[in-house]
Amino acid sequence: MTKIRPEHQSIVVRFAGDSGDGVQLLGAQFAESTALAGADFATFPDFPAEIRAPVGTTFGVSAFQINLGARRIATAGDAPDVLVAFNPAALKVNLPLLPKGALVILNTDEFNERNFAKANIRADPRETGALADYQVIEIPIKALTLEAVKDSGLSRRDAERCKNFWALGAILWMFGRDRAPMEAWINRKFAKAPDVLAGNLAALHAGHAYAETAELSAEIPQFEIGAAPMSPGDYRSITGAEALALGLAAAGELADKPVLFCSYPITPASPLLHHLSRMGDLGVATFQAEDEIAAACAAIGASYGGAIGVTSSSGPGIALKTEAIGLAIAAELPLVVVNSQRGGPSTGLPTKTEQSDLYQAVYGRNADAPVPVIAAAGPGDCFDAAIEATRVALRHMTPVFLLTDGYIANAAGPWAIPDMADYEPILHNAPPQAPDSDDPADLKRAIWARDPESLGRPWVAPGMKGLAHRIGGLEKDIETGDISYEAANHQAMTELRARKVASVAKFIRPQEVEQGPERGPLAVVGWGSTHGVIWRAVEAARKEGLDAAQIHLRWLNPLPDNLGALLRGYERVLLPEMNMGQCATLLRDRLEIGVIPLNKVSGQPFKIAEILDAIRAHYPAAARTPKPAAVGAAQ
Amino acid sequence: MTAPLTAKDFATDQEVRWCPGCGDYAILKAVQKTLADIGANPDETVFVSGIGCSSRFPYYVKSYGFHTIHGRAPAFATGLKLANPDLDVWVVTGDGDGLSIGGNHLLHALRRNVNVQVLLFNNEIYGLTKGQYSPTSRIGTRSPSSPKGSIDAPVSPCLFALGAGAKFIARGIDTDAKHLGETLKAAHAFEGAAFVEIFQNCIVYNADVFSSFTEKKVADDAQIHVEHGKPLLFAKGAKGLRFNPQTFRLEVAAVGEGGVPQTDILVHDETNPALAQLLLSMPQPDFPVALGVIYRAPAAAAFEKGFWAGRARPGERAGRVADALRRGSVWTKKAG
Numbered sequence: 001m002t003k004i005r006p007e008h009q010s011i012v013v014r015f016a017g018d019s020g021d022g023v024q025l026l027g028a029q030f031a032e033s034t035a036l037a038g039a040d041f042a043t044f045p046d047f048p049a050e051i052r053a054p055v056g057t058t059f060g061v062s063a064f065q066i067n068l069g070a071r072r073i074a075t076a077g078d079a080p081d082v083l084v085a086f087n088p089a090a091l092k093v094n095l096p097l098l099p100k101g102a103l104v105i106l107n108t109d110e111f112n113e114r115n116f117a118k119a120n121i122r123a124d125p126r127e128t129g130a131l132a133d134y135q136v137i138e139i140p141i142k143a144l145t146l147e148a149v150k151d152s153g154l155s156r157r158d159a160e161r162c163k164n165f166w167a168l169g170a171i172l173w174m175f176g177r178d179r180a181p182m183e184a185w186i187n188r189k190f191a192k193a194p195d196v197l198a199g200n201l202a203a204l205h206a207g208h209a210y211a212e213t214a215e216l217s218a219e220i221p222q223f224e225i226g227a228a229p230m231s232p233g234d235y236r237s238i239t240g241a242e243a244l245a246l247g248l249a250a251a252g253e254l255a256d257k258p259v260l261f262c263s264y265p266i267t268p269a270s271p272l273l274h275h276l277s278r279m280g281d282l283g284v285a286t287f288q289a290e291d292e293i294a295a296a297c298a299a300i301g302a303s304y305g306g307a308i309g310v311t312s313s314s315g316p317g318i319a320l321k322t323e324a325i326g327l328a329i330a331a332e333l334p335l336v337v338v339n340s341q342r343g344g345p346s347t348g349l350p351t352k353t354e355q356s357d358l359y360q361a362v363y364g365r366n367a368d369a370p371v372p373v374i375a376a377a378g379p380g381d382c383f384d385a386a387i388e389a390t391r392v393a394l395r396h397m398t399p400v401f402l403l404t405d406g407y408i409a410n411a412a413g414p415w416a417i418p419d420m421a422d423y424e425p426i427l428h429n430a431p432p433q434a435p436d437s438d439d440p441a442d443l444k445r446a447i448w449a450r451d452p453e454s455l456g457r458p459w460v461a462p463g464m465k466g467l468a469h470r471i472g473g474l475e476k477d478i479e480t481g482d483i484s485y486e487a488a489n490h491q492a493m494t495e496l497r498a499r500k501v502a503s504v505a506k507f508i509r510p511q512e513v514e515q516g517p518e519r520g521p522l523a524v525v526g527w528g529s530t531h532g533v534i535w536r537a538v539e540a541a542r543k544e545g546l547d548a549a550q551i552h553l554r555w556l557n558p559l560p561d562n563l564g565a566l567l568r569g570y571e572r573v574l575l576p577e578m579n580m581g582q583c584a585t586l587l588r589d590r591l592e593i594g595v596i597p598l599n600k601v602s603g604q605p606f607k608i609a610e611i612l613d614a615i616r617a618h619y620p621a622a623a624r625t626p627k628p629a630a631v632g633a634a635q
Numbered sequence: 636m637t638a639p640l641t642a643k644d645f646a647t648d649q650e651v652r653w654c655p656g657c658g659d660y661a662i663l664k665a666v667q668k669t670l671a672d673i674g675a676n677p678d679e680t681v682f683v684s685g686i687g688c689s690s691r692f693p694y695y696v697k698s699y700g701f702h703t704i705h706g707r708a709p710a711f712a713t714g715l716k717l718a719n720p721d722l723d724v725w726v727v728t729g730d731g732d733g734l735s736i737g738g739n740h741l742l743h744a745l746r747r748n749v750n751v752q753v754l755l756f757n758n759e760i761y762g763l764t765k766g767q768y769s770p771t772s773r774i775g776t777r778s779p780s781s782p783k784g785s786i787d788a789p790v791s792p793c794l795f796a797l798g799a800g801a802k803f804i805a806r807g808i809d810t811d812a813k814h815l816g817e818t819l820k821a822a823h824a825f826e827g828a829a830f831v832e833i834f835q836n837c838i839v840y841n842a843d844v845f846s847s848f849t850e851k852k853v854a855d856d857a858q859i860h861v862e863h864g865k866p867l868l869f870a871k872g873a874k875g876l877r878f879n880p881q882t883f884r885l886e887v888a889a890v891g892e893g894g895v896p897q898t899d900i901l902v903h904d905e906t907n908p909a910l911a912q913l914l915l916s917m918p919q920p921d922f923p924v925a926l927g928v929i930y931r932a933p934a935a936a937a938f939e940k941g942f943w944a945g946r947a948r949p950g951e952r953a954g955r956v957a958d959a960l961r962r963g964s965v966w967t968k969k970a971g
Binding site: 032035036038181227230231232233234235236237246249250252253257258259260262279280281282283285287289290291293294295297298299300301302303304305306307309323324326327331417418419420440461462463464465466467468469470471472473474482483 | 647648649677678679680681683693694697698699700701702703704707710711712713714715716717718719721722739740742743942943945946949950951952953954955956957959960961963964965966967968969970
């Protein structure tokens with residue numbers, strides 16, 4: 001049979017089932033096999049807030065989407081070309097996402113009256129015509145799995161749980177992927193449970209064999225997605241949380257300081273805690289505090305003690321840390337605050353993504369209390385963002401916000417493994433010599449002698465000989481650090497804190513244009529996790545003949561010095577963000593630049609088509625040249 | 636060789652700004668003397684505090700010091716000890732700071748057994764915010780925020796500590812410098828979280844709230860200084876505490892002629908948490924107030940010891956990030 005080569009050399013596959021069906025594991029392993037085949041990919045795990053919602057319900061549906069391609073992949077894809085649905089609820093929830101003609105693989109064992117009722121489906125969708133626009137393949141995955149693993153010694157319940165590996169086997173065949181690395185992984189992962197290991201292996205092989213040889217197999221298509229054109233080098237698959245953890249460890253190594261990560265469990269930030277807790281050999285320790293406040297305070301205590309204090313949470317937890325962050329600002333101590341943003345307000349949408357904590361990071365503290373804010377653009381970029389955030393925290397002796405989000409934290413993609421030799425050491429302002437003087441004022445001045453460029457003070461930690469001094473949250477004298485309620489001094493200190501954060505702009509790269517012209521009719525400005533989707537949308541627009549540009553912001557506070565002039569070079573600026581216009585406010589506030597906002601707060605990432613449509617809609621009519629439109633929608 | 640430091644060497648150049656007659660002055664003196672007595676190294680000593688009158692303490696001790704935010708001193712101290720376990724860390728807090736806004740952090744620092752000394756100055760009132768009732772105020776306390784008298788039951792700091800799993804619990808009185816000094820030394824010698832409640836007189840907002848047992852003329856009868864291995868006697872030995880197995884309670888008994896033999900009197904066992912519970916629950920004025928080291932559990936590893944287990948010093952690196960980047964599956968894209 002001939003293999004299908006998708007039009008855009010890429011294909012979007014979505015696995016959906018109960019949160020207990022193991023679709024996240026299935027997806028992650030399929031991504032791994034994709035990576036090993038050299039294809040590019042991006043994943044999007046989309047899971048419910050409930051750990052184990054009632055079986056068969058729509059709100060318990062967990063999904064994993066992967067876009068894989070023999071070309072550069074920028075997003076997890078707008079719409080699935082292939083849906084694997086393990087039960088009626090999964091079909092019901094995901095059907096609206098599918099374009100006409102999509103391939104739907106159903107686990108028919110679960111298509112019964114009981115499950116229709118649980119999913120609030122009145123009639124079997126296979127018989128109502130609801131699936132008329134799709135290619136449907138019906139497979140009794142559960143029954144075939146039970147049959148395949150019957151010799152493994154597993155209970156029926158455990159045997160059933162092997163069905164994600166059965167599906168993995170089938171999908172590996174569909175994409176012509178090698179089974180050996182998956183076998184090796186199963187052997188490693190389940191070494192301590194031989195019966196589970198045997199069951200999973202049997203299911204994997206059975207699924208593969210079924211797809212290859214079963215009578216039905218004429219209907220099961222095979223796809224050809226070859227290797228993607230990537231720069232030569234070594235790659236691995238990485239999620240944002242993993243990259244961030246490694247980045248913090250790397251920052252510690254580059255600074256030659258211990259990293260103390262203090263955190264309290266919260267979705268979707270906890271994976272960072274989990275990854276770091278396994279990095280003890282890299283000079284990292286994790287402290288699970290009693291609450292968010294204690295986590296921030298312990299991290300500041302660690303920084304005071306000469307380690308790199310890091311705290312992490314999501315919006316609601318960051319809110320609790322706010323007062324402590326103010327103390328780190330006042331005491332001029334380094335701190336990295338990671339916010340894996342999620343939908344809000346309040347508990348909001350814990351497992352869904354949003355970019356709505358930008359105000360919180362830039363403006364969200366009592367008093368004039370500025371902090372630098374950096375946002376990671378994607379999973380791999382979390383590594384560099386962590387190093388950069390730490391570098392700024394130590395150089396300027398200030399808390400730094402590092403914004404990521406639920407999407408970046410859990411999404412994976414191939415990552416060119418960086419060479420640590422390419423990174424400059426992270427420096428800080430060294431402690432002074434204890435002055436040879438009986439006048440306490442001399443010691444105080446030495447301790448508060450700030451670097452004229454960065455305004456960072458020397459990092460003096462308890463235990464350092466002859467430098468004992470007192471710090472705190474009360475306003476302090478700008479020269480001696482003594483408590484001061486003096487009016488002019490508070491004015492001077494407030495201005496100093498503002499200048500210190502502004503000075504970060506002197507050390508960061510000027511804003512560059514990612515694609516498109518440096519002046520022109522329309523720039524699409526983004527920040528954070530929208531990088532990939534904007535990249536693809538602008539690329540598609542350019543292929544249509546629209547001379548659009550992409551500009552992606554990394555530092556949000558301060559903004560790069562050249563950003564204002566750069567943005568004024570465009571007739572219009574379109575700003576897609578997953579909030580109600582927070583970065584738009586920031587640009588208006590800081591640069592007096594008005595933008596066209598494109599806001600989405602559905603808990604789901606942008607689709608390429610949504611941004612492309614906005615580019616088309618807002619592209620100045622006068623700038624349109626009569627060029628033939630070449631390519632249609634892409635993903 | 637330099638001369639050993641004296642209490643004066645632990646005074647800073649800052650003007651002390653507590654109200655005249657405040658019990659904090661006496662505590663400051665006792666602490667400074669203790670630091671001299673134990674040969675503390677100012678470069679390795681840190682006072683960490685939260686917010687409140689007591690929390691101004693670090694500004695007046697010539698060592699390292701960190702005046703943090705309300706209630707959170709134990710959390711800062713924990714992070715500091717994890718970063719540098721060699722430091723000698725003292726947490727100074729009050730009844731509002733440590734038991735109201737910061738109750739949670741105190742609970743966890745105690746149960747984790749972080750090796751710090753926690754000095755809780757209890758004056759049963761909010762001083763710095765001008766006199767509102769606190770979580771240790773007795774029912775009926777009239778204050779600007781409770782003009783008709785407070786109605787909430789107070790918490791006992793030491794019973795809270797015992798419930799939290801503290802392994803060292805002691806009590807002292809601000810003005811009893813000698814006894815307080817001995818108690819502080821014992822707290823310092825303990826490896827783990829050492830909790831010391833200090834009855835501190837707020838001369839402005841809650842004057843003499845403890846006078847029923849701190850006044851010189853009643854002290855003998857109203858205080859019992861407990862010492863491990865010694866009988867629980869007070870009133871110059873004329874009275875003692877004995878255990879009634881029928882009621883499972885302590886009783887005050889006259890000792891000697893006309894009273895019970897001294898062998899009936901309980902001997903203090905500071906390792907017994909049940910006895911600690913009884914000593915800390917004695918109602919006044921029928922019973923004396925127990926002072927000194929009430930509970931000291933057998934040695935257990937301090938939290939920061941376990942935290943860095945297997946590593947010689949914080950942040951010691953056995954591996955390199957360059958290698959960690961390659962953990963798991965790595966594939967190579969060849970040129971061309």
